[in-house]
Amino acid sequence: MELAEAKLKFIEAWGKLGSEWGINRTMAQVHALLLVSPEALTTEEVMAELSISRGNANMTLRDLIDWGLVEKQHKTGERKEFFFAEKDTWVIARKVAEERKKRELDPVLKILGQLTEIEGDEKDPAFKTFKTSVTDINKLAKNVNKTLDTMLKAEESWFFGSIFKIFK
Amino acid sequence: MELAEAKLKFIEAWGKLGSEWGINRTMAQVHALLLVSPEALTTEEVMAELSISRGNANMTLRDLIDWGLVEKQHKTGERKEFFFAEKDTWVIARKVAEERKKRELDPVLKILGQLTEIEGDEKDPAFKTFKTSVTDINKLAKNVNKTLDTMLKAEESWFFGSIFKIFK
DNA sequence: TTAAACTTTCAAAAATAAATGAAAATAATT
DNA sequence: AATTATTTTCATTTATTTTTGAAAGTTTAA
Structure with a gap:
C-alpha cells in the first residue's frame, strides 16, 4: 500500500469512527x-x-478550533491563513474528553x-423504581465525572505509564 | 416536582445524551x-x-434486545409480549461498552x-508524519482496548470499589 | 381451519443534519 | 480610496436518518 492510499483509508476510518460517536x-x-x-x-x-465546499471547509475548521484540536497559523509574506492540528494523542484525548464533559x-x-431529589410515596413501586434507577445512574455519572476530572489534571506519563498497568 | 414530570425529564435527558453519542x-x-x-x-x-408508531416501537425494542439491554417476558395467560430493562447500572455500562467495542x-x-505497517521513505516528511500520527493513535486505541477488556472481565465491586478510588 | 390477536416488515414520507455556493464582510495591497 | 485577496455567512439545496402505517406474516385458541 502506498502513502496516498493509506492516507485515504485513514481519513475514511477516522470519519466513520467520528460519525459513530x-x-x-x-x-x-x-x-x-x-x-x-x-x-x-x-x-x-x-x-x-x-x-468539499469553501463554506463547509471554513465552518468545519472553525469548529475544530473551538474544540482546541486545530490552530491557525500565519506565515510571513503570505496572506492566506494556514491550519494545523495538535498531533500529541494524549493532548487530543484530553481536549475531546474535556469538551464533551463540558457540553454533555x-x-x-x-x-x-x-x-434524585424528588420526593414521593415510598410504597409506590413506580416511585421506588424511578428513584432507584435515577440514583444509580447518578452515581455512575458522578464516578465518570470524577474520573474525567482526574484524567484532565493528569500528566501524560502518568496516564500511559501507570493507569494502564493497573489493568493488565 | 411530581413523578410524571420527573419521568418525562429523565426520558428527555437520556434521549438527548444518547443522540449526542x-x-x-x-x-x-x-x-x-x-x-x-x-x-x-x-x-x-x-x-x-x-x-411513537408501532413499527418504530417494534424495531427499537428489537435493537435494545440486540444490545442486551432489554429482555422479552411472557406472562402466563397473556398473549402479548412484555419488555423489561436490565436495571443494574454496572451491567448496563458493561453491555454498552462491550457492544460499542465490538462494533466500532x-x-x-x-x-x-x-x-502502521506501511513502508516508505523515512526522509519524506509526509511519510514520517503519517507514520508517527497513525502509530500514536494506534497505541492509544490499543490502550483503550486493553482497558475495556479488563473492565468487561471485572466484577462490579472491584470496579466501583477500587478503580475510582485510584482517581481521587 | 379459520378467525382474531399480535408481531414484523419495509416502501414511502417526514424530520433532521450537513453541504453548497454566491453574496456580504473583512483585511491587505497598490 | 479603490482594487484585489481572502474569509465568513446563511438561505437554499442535498443527503442522511428516522418514523410512519398499512400490509404481510405469525401465533394462539376456539
Missing part, C-alpha cells in the same frame, strides 16, 4: 487530514483534498441531581 | 422508559407513553494495524 463525519475527516499533514494547510488545500456530561449531571 | 434518540428514550418502569411493558404501552473499536483497530 456523534461527531460530524467531515469534521473528523478534516481533523484526520491535518493530523497526517506535516505542514499547515490552507482552506483551499483542505477543500481540494476532501472535495455536565448538563446531564445537573438534571440527574435534580431528579 | 450516536445512539438513536428514540432508542435511548425507550430504554429510559423501561428503566424507570417497575413492571415490564407491552409494545402498546411503549407506543402510548412515547407517542475492533474494526478501527484492524485498519490502524494495517496502516
Whole structure:
C-alpha cells in the first residue's frame, strides 16, 4: 500500500469512527487530514483534498478550533491563513474528553441531581423504581465525572505509564 | 416536582445524551422508559407513553434486545409480549461498552494495524508524519482496548470499589 | 381451519443534519 | 480610496436518518 492510499483509508476510518460517536463525519475527516499533514494547510488545500465546499471547509475548521484540536497559523509574506492540528494523542484525548464533559456530561449531571431529589410515596413501586434507577445512574455519572476530572489534571506519563498497568 | 414530570425529564435527558453519542434518540428514550418502569411493558404501552408508531416501537425494542439491554417476558395467560430493562447500572455500562467495542473499536483497530505497517521513505516528511500520527493513535486505541477488556472481565465491586478510588 | 390477536416488515414520507455556493464582510495591497 | 485577496455567512439545496402505517406474516385458541 502506498502513502496516498493509506492516507485515504485513514481519513475514511477516522470519519466513520467520528460519525459513530456523534461527531460530524467531515469534521473528523478534516481533523484526520491535518493530523497526517506535516505542514499547515490552507482552506483551499483542505477543500481540494476532501472535495468539499469553501463554506463547509471554513465552518468545519472553525469548529475544530473551538474544540482546541486545530490552530491557525500565519506565515510571513503570505496572506492566506494556514491550519494545523495538535498531533500529541494524549493532548487530543484530553481536549475531546474535556469538551464533551463540558457540553454533555455536565448538563446531564445537573438534571440527574435534580431528579434524585424528588420526593414521593415510598410504597409506590413506580416511585421506588424511578428513584432507584435515577440514583444509580447518578452515581455512575458522578464516578465518570470524577474520573474525567482526574484524567484532565493528569500528566501524560502518568496516564500511559501507570493507569494502564493497573489493568493488565 | 411530581413523578410524571420527573419521568418525562429523565426520558428527555437520556434521549438527548444518547443522540449526542450516536445512539438513536428514540432508542435511548425507550430504554429510559423501561428503566424507570417497575413492571415490564407491552409494545402498546411503549407506543402510548412515547407517542411513537408501532413499527418504530417494534424495531427499537428489537435493537435494545440486540444490545442486551432489554429482555422479552411472557406472562402466563397473556398473549402479548412484555419488555423489561436490565436495571443494574454496572451491567448496563458493561453491555454498552462491550457492544460499542465490538462494533466500532475492533474494526478501527484492524485498519490502524494495517496502516502502521506501511513502508516508505523515512526522509519524506509526509511519510514520517503519517507514520508517527497513525502509530500514536494506534497505541492509544490499543490502550483503550486493553482497558475495556479488563473492565468487561471485572466484577462490579472491584470496579466501583477500587478503580475510582485510584482517581481521587 | 379459520378467525382474531399480535408481531414484523419495509416502501414511502417526514424530520433532521450537513453541504453548497454566491453574496456580504473583512483585511491587505497598490 | 479603490482594487484585489481572502474569509465568513446563511438561505437554499442535498443527503442522511428516522418514523410512519398499512400490509404481510405469525401465533394462539376456539
